[in-house]
Amino acid sequence: AWSSLSLGMGKKAGLIGAFLVPVELRIFDEPFAGGVDPIGMEVLYTWMADARTRGETTVFSTQVLEQAATACDRVAFIDQGRLVALD
Numbered sequence: 001a002w003s004s005l006s007l008g009m010g011k012k013a014g015l016i017g018a019f020l021v022p023v024e025l026r027i028f029d030e031p032f033a034g035g036v037d038p039i040g041m042e043v044l045y046t047w048m049a050d051a052r053t054r055g056e057t058t059v060f061s062t063q064v065l066e067q068a069a070t071a072c073d074r075v076a077f078i079d080q081g082r083l084v085a086l087d
Contacts (some may be wrong), residue, residue: 008035015040019047026051028060032067045071 005013011034017027017081032041048058062068068075077085
């Protein structure tokens with residue numbers, strides 16, 4: 001019944017599923033985009049921090065530097081497929 005969910009609810013359901021099982025590495029393409037509301041964003045920040053505490057790694061792409069600054073220990077800047085900076 002995924003087709004009956006709104007874009008935001010579908011995105012939330014996918015993110016919930018991604019954090020249900022402990023894994024060493026999660027990779028997301030712009031997890032904060034596509035209908036995630038501000039409360040959902042805060043929950044996602046918390047889940048990422050909790051996963052980091054458990055030794056799990058989350059990698060995600062974003063064009064919003066505030067999201068990277070809030071959620072990340074390290075940030076990589078990529079321009080046209082080339083790594084230009086890493087912190």
